[in-house]
Amino acid sequence: MKAWLLAHLRAFSDAWRRLAAQPLAAGLSVLVIGIALTLPLALAQMLVQTQRFAERFTGSPQVSLFLAMDVAADQRQALETALRAHPGAKSVRFVGRDAALADLAKSAGLGDVAQALPANPLPDAFVVDVRGTSAATLEQLRRDAAALPGVEHVQSDHEWARRLDALVSLARSAVLAVAVLLAAGLVAITFNTIRLQILGRRAEIELAQLIGATDGFVRRPFVYFGLLQGLLGALVAWILVAAIAAALDRELAVLNRLYGSALHFGLPAPLTVAGLSGLCALLGALGAALSVQDYLRRGLSK
Amino acid sequence: MLTLSHVCKRYPGGIEALRDVSLAIERGQLVLVEGDSGAGKSTLLRLLGAIELPSSGSVLVDGQNTRALGRRALAALRRQFGVIFQDQKLLFDRSAFENVMLPLDIGGFERREAQRRARAALDKVGLLHKEKALPVALSGGEQQRLCIARAIVHRPRVIVADEPTGNLDETHAQRVLEMLDSFNALGVTMIVSTHDRMARERLDGRRIRLQAGTLSEASAAVA
Known part of the structure; x- marks a missing residue:
């Protein structure tokens, strides 16, 4: 040696x-x-x-999860916990259906229309900021979210990320x-x-x-x-x-x-x-x- | 210890330097290889020193067939020899000391021990005072003594000397021959090729003669 x-x-x-x-x-x-x-x-x-x-410049890509109308509070809580635990999720924000309607009325100038509605048609939603810009991460998060119970529709802005x-x-x-x-x-x-x-x-x-x-x-x-x-x-x-x-x-x-x-x-x-x-x-x-x-x-x- | 059995050596171009040579050399012998220029003396020495390999037949060094050895084993075998080349092969951009250090560097000797041995070898051949000199600053006799120092520095068991007195005047040749004789007296096997009359007279040992690649007289040929 x-x-x-x-x-x-x-x-x-x-x-x-x-x-x-x-x-x-x-x-x-x-x-x-x-x-x-x-x-x-x-x-x-x-x-x-x-x-x-x-x-x-472009900010983090987001995934929006729209919940079924009949989702109970404890199920919603479980959903939020699951989303926060996801490795692709950077942050999770809950948007309640009332807040969403108010936001719509304010941002789109549809206040009168919103008031005329017999009931709020908007569902509760979660907005998830994705960790990084990888299209693969975004797609994985979208798929996993869609499979969660109580989630009716998932929308992601993955095109620009791709x-x-x-x-x-x-x-x-x-x-x-x-x-x-x-x-x-x-x-x-x-x-x-x-x-x-x-x-x-x-x-x-x-x-x-x-x-x-x-x-x-x-x-x-x-x-x-x-x-x-x-x-x-x-x-x-x-x-x-x-x-x-x-x-x-x-x-x-x-x-x-x-x-x-x-x-x-x-x-x-x-x-x-x-x-x-x-x-x-x-x-x-x-x-x-x-x-x-x-x-x-x-x-x-x- | 060194055994050649039906050795032939052919070079590219069809030149046959050795033909069916068989020879056994015992440990501690002094063997004088005689013959005219072109008789195959240098080829024989290169085969004995494992520098070249035979085209056919076998060269055994302590039972190891040189043709069967890999590159690493062959290199290790070569380190057991001290070679005095006919063309000296001194490194002219290195000092006398650095020339003598080369076999020790190759042998992986510890630096301080290597330096001590190199100086001892230079002292032995009377060149210690010129350790920093480049070979070009040495006389022909000194250059030859430097070659001897390089050949003995790692204390080899066998010294192969190809025309060690060639191109030397009588005084220098006499000194070189005395040195070779003294190494043999210490038990080192010496194989010396020469066509120098004084060397033949001065060195007392077994004599073999090569003529046109054939061993014409040998005192210990093997079948």
Whole structure:
């Protein structure tokens, strides 16, 4: 275990030393990776903020449950409890039939008509604010509510939620496609960088193999090099994304003042930054590992 | 300990470097492989050092057939040898000390112990005072001694030396041969290929002769 750890520490320090020994070449590779990663990261951040803004702008989708006329108070109470317990429900509001009639009379200017009615035709109702904007959540809540005893009719404004969902899904797919392409680019850049390094160190590698180096011993420093390059590339990308965010937020602040909106670009959560940086590092390591493997496969027969 | 049985080695292009060679080398022996250039001496040494694999026949090292080993096991086997290459294979962008450290890095030695051993090996060949020098700053004899230091630093059981005195003047060659002799006296199996007359006269051990890939005289051939 100790020997294994020592071998990895040695390979890591070797990789770091080689990165530092060629600041220009390594710096340019890191910059290219950083710029390539900036596009999907910035687009993803823009998508997240657009989605949040859309949620705030349009408000939560609602489901209205109209009860049967003969629903007793205790049954109504049970219904309210069931609705509040539903994972898709953010808040539940009861609208009594008298309040609904009064509201109708007031909002539609139908006061005279309402007074002329022999009896109140409106049922009791619950208005449920849905958690999130997912069309799937909305649909699930609608179905569950419709199945509850005493509920006669359910109405939901799920069309706009579906449209928003479809738009977000389309944008997410586009970002994902760009991200996959650029991730492949990162792997290719690292593959090529490492291939050039291998060519430069071919004598050393061949000697090491002749005197007993395993494939792992040969591979390790290059994989760490690729890992560091990917990580530094991600760091550059985040710096660029932060710069873009700062520039856009200045412009958005003007719009926000004019329109009373709350648009901003911002930065992702630290956990997201760490996770994506780790992913970039892994992609760099993958490119390096593939490059060394390709060399080893074409090198000594055994 | 080292056994070759009906070994043939063919290279791409149809060149047959070794033909039906059978040979057994016991632990602690000093074996001098003689023969003209192109006789197959280097090929034989590469097969004995598990650097190459035979095209047919078998090479057994302590009973392990090199052809049957996987990459990892073959690498582990190679670490048991100390090899002095004919073309030296020094790393010219690394100091003498770093060149000698390489087998220890590969062997996974602890850093401090590795440094101690590397300095001891350099001291043994009289190059400790030049540990920071790049190989290009060393003379031919010093470069050869550096190769020897790299070959002995991990205390191998077998040293395979391919023309260790080639291109050296008499004084330097004499010193290298004394070193090889002293390692053998410590119990290390030595397999030395040479066509150098002085080496043949100076080294006292078992002699085998290769001629056009065939073992023409051997004192311990196996069936």
